[in-house]
Amino acid sequence: MFTNTKLAKSIQLAIAFGAVSGLSVSTAALAQDSDEAEAEVVEKIQVTGSRIKRADLEGALPVTVIDREAIDFSGQTSVADLLRNTSFNSTGSFRPQSGSSAQGVSQINLRGLGASRSLVLVDGRRLARSPSTGSSQDLNGIPAAAVERIEILTDGASAVYGSDAIGGVVNIITRKDFNGVEMRLGAAQIEREGGDREEGSLIFGASSDKGSMLGGVSWNSRDIIFARDFPWYSAGGSFYSQNFRDYNRTDASWTRIPNACDQGEFYTIPYGPAITDSAGENNRCGFNFASVSADEASTGNVGFFMNSRYEINDDWSVYANMNMTKSKSFGRYAPSLAFVDVDAASPNNPTNPDSPYYDPAFNHSLYNADADPTVGSNAVSILHRFAGLGNRDGYVDNYLQDLLVGFEGDIDGVLVDFGVRRNKSKTYDIGRNYVVIPIAEQYMNEGTYLVGDLERNPESVLNSMKATISRIGDYNQDEVFGSVQFDLFDMEGGTAVAIVGGEWRDILYSDQYDSLSEGGVIGGSAGNSAGGTRQASAAFVEAVFPVQDDLEVTAALRRDRYSDYGSDVSPKLSVRYNPTDELVLRASYGEGFRAPTLDILTQKESFSADSVRDPQHCLAVGLAETCSDQINAYSIANPFLESETSEQFALGLAYEATEWLDFSLDYFNIQINNRIKSFTSGELINLINTGQNLPAGMSVERNQFGEIERIVRGFGNQGTLETSGLDLNLNTNFDLNEYGAIRQNLTVSYTQKYDVDGNSQLDFSAFPQYRGVLANIYSIGDFDIAWNVNIIGDTARLSGSEYLPVPHWITNDIQVTYNADWNGKITVGARNVGGKDPILDTDPDGSRDYNFSLYDGYGRIVYARYTQSF
Secondary structure (H helix, E strand, O other): OEEOOOHHHHHHHHHHHOOOOOOOOOHHHHOOOHHHHHHHHOOOEOOOOOOOOEOOOOOOOOEEEEEHHHHHHHOOOOHHHHHHOOOOOOOOOOOOOOOOOOOOOOOOOHHHOOHHHEEEEEOOEEOOEOOOOOOOEOHHHOOHHHEEEEEEEOOOOHHHHOOOOOOEEEEEEEOOOOOEEEEEEEEEEEOOOOOOEEEEEEEEEEEOOOEEEEEEEEEEEEOOEEHHHOOOOOOOOEOOEEEEEOOOOOOOOOEEOOOOOOOOOEEEEEOOOOOOOOOOOOEEEEEOHHHOOEEEOEEEEEEEEEEEEEEOOOOEEEEEEEEEEEEEEEEEEOOOEEEEEEOOOOOOOOOOOOOOOOOHHHOHHHOOOOOOOOOOOOOEEEEEEOHHHOOEEEEEEEEEEEEEEEEEEEEOOEEEEEEEEEEEEEEEEEEEEEEEHHHHHHHHHHOOOOOOOOOOOOHHHHHHHEEEEEEEEEEEEEEEEEEEEEEEEEEOOEEEEEEEEEEEEEEEEEEEEOHHHHOOOEEOOOOOOEEEEEEEEEEEEEEEEEEEOOEEEEEEEEEEEEOOOEEEEEEEEEEEEEEEOOEEEEEEEEEEEEOOOHHHHHOOOEEEEEEEOOHHHHHHOOOOOOOOEEEEEEEEOOOOOOOEEEEEEEEEEEEEEEOOEEEEEEEEEEEEEOOEEEOOHHHHHHHHHOOOOOOOOOEEEEOOOOOEEEEEEEEEEOOOEEEEEEEEEEEEEEEOHHHOEEEEEEEEEEEEEEEEOOEEOOOOOOOOOEEEEEEEEEEEOOEEEEEEEEEEOOEEEEEOOEEEEEOOEEEEEEEEEEEOOOOEEEEEEEEOOOOOOOOEOOOOOOOOOEOOOOOOOOOOEEEEEEEEEO
8 A cells, every 4th residue: 555656656656557568667777767768668547536647646636556465465355345444434434234224335434524425436437326325335346356456535526526525536446457367265264253254256368469358257255243242242132022111100111011021032121110010020121132133244245347458540449347246245133123002902911901911010090090191091002022023134135237338549649538338236125024013013902913922923923914025226327428638738847738528427216115114014124215317417627737847737627417406516726846856745725515315315205203302392292391202203305405515625745755765744624514414303403492594495393382293304404514634654665685675554544623513523422533554564585474553543432421532443464475486376364363352332323332333343354365377
């Protein structure tokens, strides 16, 4: 992993990047007059952050490169895992997990600004979004074996690439120049039970004077990991088990249903507020969901890819890239649950003397006429877990088809590039053993289904209560693109160059839930369908002005238009100054935007009974002003949603101090305005009560008495987010002669500020102030020995009403590779060789034992890999 640091290195880097095919340059050749040598051998290539092809790789923008060697030495088997561990993935990122609507998705989250603000490109063209989210891209669709290098631009790039590039850009460059056959097989095992991994690939390539072709297949898999197999496992205590509440009693609280709790994964927990039973005990029932739930879903990926290029004549060539990938995931979650009201005569009502769960202490001799009349005089509510239906199992299959065909030509010195692309992404999400609530309510009231009997409920009854739910998603994108690059005029430092181009994309998005889920009658599932079409067009211009030999200015402007909401214009200006051959100073200013995504613009209205605290409402319904009460809320697609905008600037330097030391240091500042965010009912009530305006399209509706009758919520625009910090990239290279060579790379990302609406999040959230990776490679004879040190900085966690510090987290990786004389490579290694556990009690949502996005619970991972080239 490294950042380019000097113009004089451009020949070496071009060779390493595969920009010059079939070229062998010795150290003596590199020592020749650089101007003459570069003119002869360096062809122009395109670097992330600019569409202009040029020979100089060190531009005015900070770009970090992870080459193929660094990918292999990382020990990672997938693009997703590799990027998750980079220092720029500041707060961690989403990975496959059970119980999530995006179970099979892996994301990148640059600067902690969110996956929807981190743009992923493949060979300079945007990867289509995942149908599971509609707002972010899925890294699981990229075959690891197809990757030549990864370029990470840590500066905003909306002026070049359009929407979503506020946090930065990840450009995955696929392999193109390869002759022969390469086979790779590998396996890994984690310290815990489960989670075993496999990887493999077969690549073939051929080239001639007129063209080249490279293709291959790649696969990897990781088994499911259950929460019960971790050493920190503890029983879950969900209230959704076998509890009831009699609202007609003054001492009403959730109380264990007698003779129903102590079976299977149900268990009794002392609970002071519960009603005292005939034995004089106060208990509730818990359900140990952690004993059956997966901590991490299984994943698998199989991909076929092919890249080809053919020179039609001296001036024109045609190229084509194809990728077909299938990824799959399996997750398991605890059985379905529901909140059900049962009437007085139901056998499932513990206050009914004829019920098998009756306890005399729960009878209605203590009936309170002043209690809440809305439930019914003798009805009770039950929080129930339908354990007899079995665990909720989720099966997700994602399919990606990506085909691009383009032409490049030279017309009297004008470089022309145009082509077409079709990208089809499809998701099948199947969930088994979900409960149909209306049927369950009917059966519970009739006594056809008994809440406390896991063994005697007939299979026919159980089957008629449950459903297999489905969710089928599509995200299809057809694209036409073109550009022309030409010289403008001569300047003191050389010839000014400009590129003018345009893009047009036709997008179809569909996220279709089954009819029962759309109707809101499925217990243990949420969400609703969405879908629509969008046409997006863009025109852009970019120009490089070599003002002097040591001073260069780049300007870019892009206008994007969306058929469903409007247009945005993004400018950018950057400057590069070379006071010496060894030093580059750079600065940039740009404006960016993020367009509202189709999932939130087209989602169907869905109902939710939200619990809120509002004194005016509580008093209006006859409750204490501190009450928590459920109100009717409706989540909508906000027709007034606008794009959010950003302003960002960066300052930096790249310096080659000696032949064995070079580094870059860059400062960034990003401010997001008119921020797109999801608003809860509680947030809208707080805005109203503090005299603030609600986002357009949302409302809190009260009757004449002040009671909340309806809340309309969803995504809206409000507030600002500002972040700033430093990125350090340092490289050393020591030649020890007969004792080998040592190469080192250190990347550190430091976040100085992360403010939301003026309030710092660094000391009050799971946001590490810094992340770093130190890579060390020692090569001697036929052996390469790699040692990587990964550090995640201090964070904070909420404990009660105060935030407590969380220490940094350091892991070490070791790898040894033997380069055999028969063109084979034997690799063995261990990631997290010390078996360090994640830091517990750090999940900001409180739903897991640790921060699942930031850490992992694998412990030590040992692996072996064999690579054979022919």
